[in-house]
Amino acid sequence: MPLYTVPDKPAYWLILSRNKVLRHEHHGTLIYAHHSELSFVSTYIDEAVKVGEYHDTDCFVLDMQQQEPELDDAELIGLREAMMAEHDSAYNILARAWQVALFLRTHRYCGQCGSEMQRVDWELATVCHRCQHRCYPRISPCIIVAIKKQNQLLLAKGRHHKQGMYSILAGFVESGESLEQAVHREVMEEVGIKIKSLRYFDSQPWPFPHSLMVGFLAEYDSGEICVDGEEILEASWYKENEFPLIPPEFSIAGRLITAAMKEHDGVNTPR
Template sequence: MKHRPGNNEQAYWLILSQDKLVKLDGQSCLTERKWSELSFISTYADEVIKVGEYRQRNCYVIDLGQEVLDQQNIELINLRAALMSEALDAFNILARAWQVALFLRTHKFCGQCGSRMEAVNWELAMHCHRCQHRCYPRISPCIIVAVRKGEQILLAQGAHHKEGMYSTLAGFVESGESLEQAVHREIMEEVGIKVKNLRYFASQPWPFPHSLMMGFLADWDSGEIQVDGKEILAAEWFDFDKLPLTPQRFSIAGQLIGATTGL
């Protein structure tokens, strides 16, 4: 899992500090450099982790933990801002790097016996040599669904949305539940309606903090909107040509809205 890069290897690097990504010299968070050009973090050479490839080059992540860099020309930005500012093809590698770093941060000690855990060299896992407990990165399945009624789409304002933002309905899959059952349950719980003609759309890893979003399209069947007032503060049927502020298209919510409205 860990990888000590050669000094002259040209690669893409992601550097994490606290809960932010490091942007060097006002450039991209995915900085293309040789390891020898990153001397200010040379003490972390043994902590370098390969998280995949980006634009036909290896991509590595270095997690500085809680260290605060005392370095000029450095900017710290949060993950959501980074995702919005980077190229669309960078989404998956950014999401993976963040989730890998979070996994390693939160599994330093065994959840079964409390002993210190060690990284497994040949797979992404942490292992306890005392009780043989092995952990893998957590992935939380979520459904997200765009509901259509004639030439209108159902959009809702969640409790955690920024002011004025409306999006599609979403929720976590519960134990023992199929994806389809989760869709019907979440929609009924949050807005009190029934849907039909459920069909799969696409999936997207969503690093907030470790979700896998599975998108669906559906049609309204029956019922009137009644928001739960907890998860959902407001919900309405919007004409396709009169949409409110909605998520950007890098997100699966934005893609679902686009597929439904044709916009």
């Protein structure tokens, strides 16, 4: 992401403060305005970063870090709540904005020599002019898989799931591992079963904090469910009419669950 001079015309603004997003009563999280209309923006204008376009209009993120913006008819909301309220194009902009802001927050100083880092003016990177160490945003690949057993789906309750929420299995890809190897390993480690017929479904940026979720569909092969008791607390096979609380369809987990159940009727829905 290059450094960018904010043009003297209206644009869309995403305002971040701590780990929250500013939501305006009338504009939502993408505030359409000239920067002069947002008094607090002037103080931070040099920190604005263009994160793309929305409705063919420039979109900027402004990270106020620990400061709170002052704007009537607006409130700070959690990132997850904000993303659940947005459709695809706004979701992608918000996901990118948060990951850009997090990268710049956490790369202010060089990891090799401790000197202050400078933003590169032609790509999204920071560089140390003392030792020439250059950093790029971290993207952590994760796998997520929906596993079918005839007309049942494996759903699990994780340690970090909100109360009552069940989902499909997911985990980080380890160094030296393929995506497919990561799926088989995570399934075995978390619930103790083997799977087959593994196939790619779709992917989704997931800014919690900087993941790329890579989704798969699979079928049960063998073994009995035995949860690890650490990441996964409970797991079982569920028919569709028995589902507990599951993720919404804005998430790749929700879409994978829907796709897996439709496959039972001979419908294949990956994008």
